Amino acid sequence: MGCRVVLLGLPGAGKGTQAERLAKALGVPHVASGDLFREHLNKNTELGQRARAYIDRGDLVPDEITIGMVAERLARPDCADGFVLDGFPRTVAQAEALERVLDRMGTRLNIVPLIQVSEEVALARLSGRWTCRKCGAVYHTLFNPPKQPGVCDVCGGELYQRSDETPEAHRRRLEVYREQTAPLVDYYRRAGLLVEINGEQSIEDVQADLWAAVRAACGVG
Numbered sequence: 001m002g003c004r005v006v007l008l009g010l011p012g013a014g015k016g017t018q019a020e021r022l023a024k025a026l027g028v029p030h031v032a033s034g035d036l037f038r039e040h041l042n043k044n045t046e047l048g049q050r051a052r053a054y055i056d057r058g059d060l061v062p063d064e065i066t067i068g069m070v071a072e073r074l075a076r077p078d079c080a081d082g083f084v085l086d087g088f089p090r091t092v093a094q095a096e097a098l099e100r101v102l103d104r105m106g107t108r109l110n111i112v113p114l115i116q117v118s119e120e121v122a123l124a125r126l127s128g129r130w131t132c133r134k135c136g137a138v139y140h141t142l143f144n145p146p147k148q149p150g151v152c153d154v155c156g157g158e159l160y161q162r163s164d165e166t167p168e169a170h171r172r173r174l175e176v177y178r179e180q181t182a183p184l185v186d187y188y189r190r191a192g193l194l195v196e197i198n199g200e201q202s203i204e205d206v207q208a209d210l211w212a213a214v215r216a217a218c219g220v221g
């Protein structure tokens with residue numbers, strides 16, 4: 001029952017863009033660890049204060065902070081019938097923790113699509129990304145511009161560039177992916193869950209391939 005998806009891919013691959021649309025189609029929550037952190041930053045919670053320096057450098061927030069935050073979100077009733085996870089797990093320890101959380105819920109993942117793009121494409125996408133302050137929708141100055149510059153199509157909110165959208169933080173995030181997140185590709189391949197999606201296509205074409213894979217794995221959508 002339900003559909004439980006983890007999206008993997010480089011920072012900038014298009015996970016958030018696709019997760020939002022897929023979650024809507026499946027009728028399940030889009031759970032993005034980066035969005036959860038940004039909520040804490042906005043509200044200036046204690047967790048946000050502990051996480052801020054890591055995020056601004058492009059480093060991973062330590063597992064002992066991250067895992068609890070995501071586990072708490074997945075335990076809420078709206079995730080009982082499934083979810084699309086985006087940005088978590090990013091380390092093998094996080095993947096193992098996720099497995100324990102799902103075990104306790106008596107369930108497991110259905111599919112782990114890997115949205116594949118080169119580092120060059122990822123950087124080009126990251127450097128033109130603008131995010132809505134109010135609803136978190138993402139745009140790209142060239143590839144996915146809003147109808148009106150600086151204004152969110154969805155909610156009319158103000159668009160801004162995240163404080164971690166600097167060339168230094170971008171480079172660091174790609175490095176961190178190579179070192180700490182890339183091992184998850186083999187981890188999920190061995191588990192029989194990995195499906196590779198060509199991310200170097202239009203948003204619509206990536207979506208079509210992704211939805212076909214998810215439909216096959218979950219028998220829905």
Ligand code: ADP
Pocket residue numbers: 009010011012013014015016017018125126128129130138139140141143144199200201202203204206
């Ligand atoms: P991630 O969540 O993997 O970091 P995002 O979904 O935020 O990636 O996308 C990164 C940037 O690339 C955004 O500006 C987004 O509008 C843009 N983008 C997403 N998918 C595509 C695509 N298929 N082609 C071109 N640009 C894209």
Ligand code: ADP
Pocket residue numbers: 010011012016033034035037054055056058059060061062066086087088089090091094164173
């Ligand atoms: P992107 O869309 O560029 O991939 P995210 O919005 O997912 O970035 O994440 C932004 C930042 O939040 C990361 O660079 C990292 O500092 C922190 N973060 C998000 N998810 C995790 C995670 N699973 N583990 C550790 N840190 C995380």
Ligand code: ZN
Pocket residue numbers: 132133134135136137152153154155156157
């Ligand atoms: Zn918005």
